[in-house]
Structure formats: structure tokens, C-alpha cells
Amino acid sequence: MKKILNSEVLLKGGDSASRAIALQIADATLTRLDSYHRIRSIMRLEGDQLRIGTKSWDLSRKRNIYLVGAGKACNHMAMAVDHVLGERLTRGIAIVKIAEETDRFNKTEVYVGGHPLPNEEGYRASKEILKLVEGAGPDDLFIAVISGGSSALMSCPRDGITLQDEIDATDILLKSGAGIYEINAVRRHISALNGGMLAKRIAQVGAELIGIGISDAVGTPATGDISQPYLAYKSTPIGPDATTLDDARATILNFNLEDKLPRRIVDFLVSAGAEEETPKAFPNNTYYLLNTLPDSCIYAKEACDELGISSMIVTSFLEGESKDAGTFMASLAREIQAYGNPIKPPCVLLSSGEVTTQIQDSSAIKGHGGPGQEMAVGFAIAAAKAPGACLLSIDTEGTDGTTSVAGGITDSTSLSAARSHGVDLYQALREHSTFEALEKIDSAIFTGNTGTNLCDLNIVFVPALERKL
Template identity: 60%
Template sequence: MERKIKNYDELLRSGDISSRKIVLDIAEYTLKRLDSYERIKSIMRLEGANLVIGERSWDLSKKRHVYFIGAGKACNAMAKAVDEILGDYLTDGIAVVKIYEPSDKYRKIRVRVGGHPLPNQGGLDACKEILELVGGASRDDLFICGMSGGSSALMSYPVEGLSLQDEIDTTNVLLKSGAGIAEINAVRRHISRMNGGRLAERIAEKGAELIGFNISDSVSRRPTGDISVPCPDFTATPMGPDPTTLADAVKAIKKYGLEKRIPERVLAYLEKGGPERETPKAFPQNTYYQINTLPDSCIYAKEAAASMGLNAVVLSTFIECEAKDAGGMMASIAREVQEYGQPFAAPCVVLSAGEAVTTILDDNEIKGHGGPSQEMVLGFALAAEKARGACMLSIDSEGTDGTTCAAGGITDSQTKKNIESAGIDPYAALRGHASFEALSAAGASVVTGNTGTNICDINILFIPAKIL
């Protein structure tokens, strides 16, 4: 099988190579286990005219039409699995993706490219196509939906009275505010015609049936467990009920002092909204399957480390702090382990996951490109010189971190020196949000392309015994 990390060999040409290899191999195993193409195919199959998912089945001969609707940064892989399994039973479909790759060839599913992290016209046009498809549905139809993180931006269709630019500007401000993803989504769902369950609401109005496959990037979600069993408490995304409220959206805006930074029309829409502007809260008639959740990455990374004979510990799957600060803390943990054998004995692997943030209050601060994962490992590199051999990888699991084509980065106790040897001030790069340029110069940018999953950040830290 082709490697998930496309520049695997290049990353082993510099730095603490033996430590890098351990970290990269753990990451490679983890990404393969998380691939939604394989996950869906492991539980879904056709038996004659019966669609079987786990222990449940649907007689497709009784359906007038079967449609696929998907969106998200892992939708490419989800669409491929459904398209292959259903074959001629699939009538039509639309998948809205972030990155189109040559392998995205489907028999019945149309691929559209939307905008992420900021919405764009392509996403809006795709939403109009989707709503046209839904508009012709009836109670004899079946919709199979595949959603993953990123659908909020990719399915960009603002409510009546707001413009696409309003949605773009609001998203841009929220992403740079330091707000958590749940707070950001509370706002975005309530100004969208598609998100926060609005798509499912339209399907329900037609009386059609909905089966949903979802990858959840929510920090609060528990590990998936048996993915063949329907999820009883499914929430969020365009196809599921939304637990957030208009009040939550307004609270998030005020918490971060964004009242004057987001478009006036957006704030007015949220503040003056009544029950008619609230998102739907329940779809008991639908069937949902959780394919991945955020803690899954640490479970599989721990398996990989164990297969190497390494002790691995999960530090936290709730990382939501400033990315560069988290990186510095990880370097401090590495030093503590090497010097005093606490809280774990070296050699060991320290795992974490979540959605670290990068706060940018003024766009004039930006001197380059980057994202939270790259800022995290750059922050680690600045403090890791005294933890010889320690190596940390942080990637956005879907394959693109922030505004870059890199999934994230990998740094070790030699990286700071390598960045400086390339003529770059790593401290200035971190202050100027130019982590991509600094890491690329040191051979420390991790490139994957689409991975088939999207469960926020995967952080892997290897700490060898102290080198005397």
C-alpha cells in the first residue's frame, strides 16, 4: 500500500533520524487505520438488492432512487467507498471536497471543489446543486450522506439576507480569534442554509430516508468503538441535529470581543433571531454511523508504539490551547522525562490530540504561511535543544494545516539549528506566523495530501533515554 506520508524518505535525511523514523512509522500506521474508505468498506456491503451495514439492512429494490451527498476534507475517500459498493444501485451523487486529486474518479458521484478554511463561490454553487437534487426527492428515495470536518466551510450557502462575503468575513474573524471549534461552529451553523442539520431538515421534508456516515472532529466525542453499530446520540454536521443555539452563537462572539469585527448584518441576524431561525434538534428517523472520532488517533498510535516495544501514554485528547505554547510544553515534558524519569520513564511515546489554535488579532502580523500544527512543532523545536534525540510530529489529520499544502511538521533537538543554518530566524518566523517557511527550509514539513480522515490534530512525541 502506498505511504500516507508522501515525503517520508525526505524527512529522514536530516535531524535526529532514528527518532524521526519511530515517530513517522507511528503516524503512518495511525493514518492507515483511520482511512474512512477502509472503515466504510469494513461494515457496508451489498447482498443481492440488500444494502447491509453492520446488522441492519435496506432493500434497495423498494427504493425509487438512491443518492449520495457528501462534504468535508475526507469526503473523497467516503465517496469512493459508497460509489464502489453501491454500483448501479446508486442513482446520482455530489461530493464537495477541499482538494481534488486525480484518483477522485467515481461512476455516479459528481465532485465539486469548495473553499476551506474560508467558504467560496464553488461551495455555494455545489450547495445549489445539492438542493436541486433534494428538491426532486420523494418518500421512496434513500440518501446516503458522508460528512467529515470541513463541511461547514465547504457547504457555504448563507441564509437569506446574508451574503457569501458575510459568511467569508465571519469565518475569517472566528478562525483567528482563538475561539474553539465548538464556538466557531455555533456561529457558522446558524447563518447557513445547509449546516447545523439544515440539509437533513430538507431531506426530512421530502419524506426520504437518510443514512449518515460521519467523521467527527469534535474534541468532546468519545472513541468510536464498534463502528458497525448505529450511533444513538449523533449530533451536528449538515445531516444531523445541532446541539448549539442562537444564544451560544452570540455568546461566542461576545466572549472574544468580536462584535465590531464581524459583519453587522451577521450579528443582527443572530441577536434578533427567534425560534424560526433556530437549527433543528432531533432526527429520530435517521440512521447514523460514526466512522472516526478524535480520540481514535491516539488509540491506533498507541497500538503502533506497542508493536515497536515502546511504552506509550496518552497525555490528552482535549488539546485546545495556543499551538506554539503547547509545543513548548511538550519540550518541557521531554526534558523532565529525560532528566528525572517522570511522569514517565524513557524511552517512551507521548501522544495527544485535539484542536490547538493560532490567535491572530491583526493580519499585519502575518509574515508567511502556517497553521496550528506547524506552529506547535516550531514551538517545540525552539525549546527542544536540551532534550537530545527528542522528536515531535504534529499534523492536521486530513492533510492540510492552516493555509498551507503541508499536513504539519516534524521537529527534533536539531531542527532549530537547521532552521538557523538556512538563514531563517525561527523566533521571528513563529511571531510572524511563518512556520511553513521555517520548517520547509529545514526539511521538517510533513506532506500527505488527502488522508481519508479528518479528526483534527495528531501529536506524537518520542523521548529517548538521555544521551550522555
């Protein structure tokens, strides 16, 4: 397999026949989503002409060409642009979550930012990007590559708010039970770069901006022809922001955060006027959208078709508590095996979205994990009653939660396997130590950087029950 690097170990960790199907589908999907190849398929340099899809730019008319980027898929995205431009690139700055030994750049500096919590290196890189923009003018071109995770990685709080304030706020928001829209409403309005503020600064100096993005927002429609400029591009540092100051204030109120968030952040958001609102339109920018969240399910379904396995997309809007989502997927598997609803077995159920894990008391944390791993453990407990059923749940960018693994894979044998290894899966959920539990039963998935970032991908394989005569 190209993307799942420890597949041999995973096949030994449970029902190998069921796991093999889920792993093969996941690997094919991740391979197709790799942003390096997506960008190279639409971007090329012909003499002085930079061609991106259906548009072209005469680089002889540009003084400087800058590449800036951030996100969990930024390694592959920035490499693609860097490799196309070669010596034409003046300078590049990429903020990534994990730097890989296989990353190769010509003129791009790589910084390892913090995710899910911002860090000092991401802050330094953001300051360097600000310097680039401040020194630019109307004859300069910025190409920005942005994927999910940029809000934390490109951390640059506005004046009056400290980096530590932003770190603390991010930690509190992620544990509050708030959805990503509510979390971003706060984060974007306290940032000097996010929520479209980077694009606003580029526009203010008169430079041109080409944005290339991956959207991990729940509800964004599937991509069509990626060679066509995308007119409805939203959010992230380079596009118009859909959230508002009122959304940020509502998040504080609805999740009882007034006495939990740093005082400077609360005071700013409560008192901020209309002049502090994030930008809502950039009609002069050119944007390309490589992939959106529904694409992973669509590509996975096509992989199922190639394998000759019936499949259905359950939802690309999956949100809520991760372990409960796992329990629900196991209940679907039981329904399918018992009654053939909503699809007859053998079959594959596909879903994508962004489940979350609510942690009300940080002192309860005794290990490591992430939503995908908690979903897999929740499934394992309930799927003991669905023979052969298997769930693969990953964060498609390659790191789930606070770990270096992409997620987990469990099946109907995982609960008994855990017990035989002295692992209590119920306790692992209570103590948020699902990584340690899954690792002990050879069920933690390792990919490294995948080149994409479309939140969660969940693949459930449900075999037919053997009928006794």
C-alpha cells in the same frame, strides 16, 4: 510508508533515529484510519439488499438513491459508497477540499470547495444539493458522508446573508481566538444547510437519510463497534445541532466581535427568534460513526506497542495556542529525561485535539502555516535542551492551516539547523511563516488526502539520555 509521502526527505532533516520512530507511528495510524476501508468493512450490496453493519435496506423499494457529502475526508468516504452502489446510485455530489488525480468515481460529481474559508464552487455545489432535496420524495434514499471541514466546504448562507458575508465571518472567527464550538455556534446558525438543516430539509420531503460520519469534535468518546448504528450522532449538516442561538450570541459578546463581523450576520443573530433555532433531534435517521478524535491516539498507542516502545496518551482534549502547546511538549520531554516523570524514557507521548493560532493583526502575516506547523516550531525552540526529543504534529486530514502540507516534524537539532540555513524560528512564529521555515529545513510533512479527519495528532518521541561515567 503508505501515507507520509516525503518520509525520505524528512529523515534527512534532523535526528533521523528519533524521526523514524515518530514517522512510523504516524503512518501506521493514518493507514488504519482511512475511511475508504472503514466504510468498505461494513457496507456491501447483495442483490437488492444494501447492508451497512447490522442493518439492511431493500433498494427495490427506493425510486432514487442519492449520495451527498462534504468534508476533508470526503474523497475517500464518497468513493467507498460510490464503489459499493455502482449503477444503483442515481446521482452523487461530493464537496472536497482537494481533488486528487487518484480519485475514481462512477456517478458522483466532485466539487472543490473552500477551506478554511468558503468559496464559490462549494456554494454552487450546495445549491445543487438543495435542488436534489427539493425534488425528492418519500420513496427516495439519501446517503450522506460527512467529515470535519463540512461547515466551510458546504457553504450555503441563509436568505439575507451573502456568501461574502460568510467568508468574512469565517475569517474573523478563525482569527479571534474562539474555540471550534464557539465558531460553529455562529456558522451553523447563519447557514441553510449546516447545523442539521440539510437533515431537516430531507425529513420535510419525507425521504430517508443514512448518515456516515467522522467526528472531529473534542470530547466525543472513542468509537466501539462501527457496524452498529450510532445513536448519539450530533451536529454537522446531517445531525442534530448541539449549539444554540444563545451560544452564537455569547461568542459575539465574549470575543468582542459585534463591530467586526458583517453587520447582516450580527443583526440576524441578535434578533433571531426560536423559530430560527437549529434542529435538536432526528429520531428516524440512521447514523454510523467511523472514527472519533480519541481513536487516533488509541491506534497510535497500539502501533507503539507493536514496536515495543513504552507510550502514554497525554490527552485527547488538547486545545489552546499552538506554539505554547509545542513548548509544553518540550518541557515534558525534559522532565522525562531528567526525572522519569510521568513515564520513563525511551517513550512516546501521544495527544490529539485542536490547537489554534490567534492572529490579532492580519498585517503581521508574512508567509504561510498552520497550527501543527506552529506547534512543531514552538517545540523546536524549547527542545534544543532535550537531546534527541522529536515532535510530529499533523492535521490528520493532510492539510494544515493555509498550506498543502499536513504539518511539521522537529527535534532537538532543528533550532541549530534553522540557524545554519539563515532561518529565524522566533521570527517565523511572529510572522506566521512556519511553512517556509520548516520547508527550508526539510521538516514539512506531505501526505495528500489521508482519508480521515480527526483534527491534530501529536507524537513525541523521547529517548533516554546517555549517562556519562
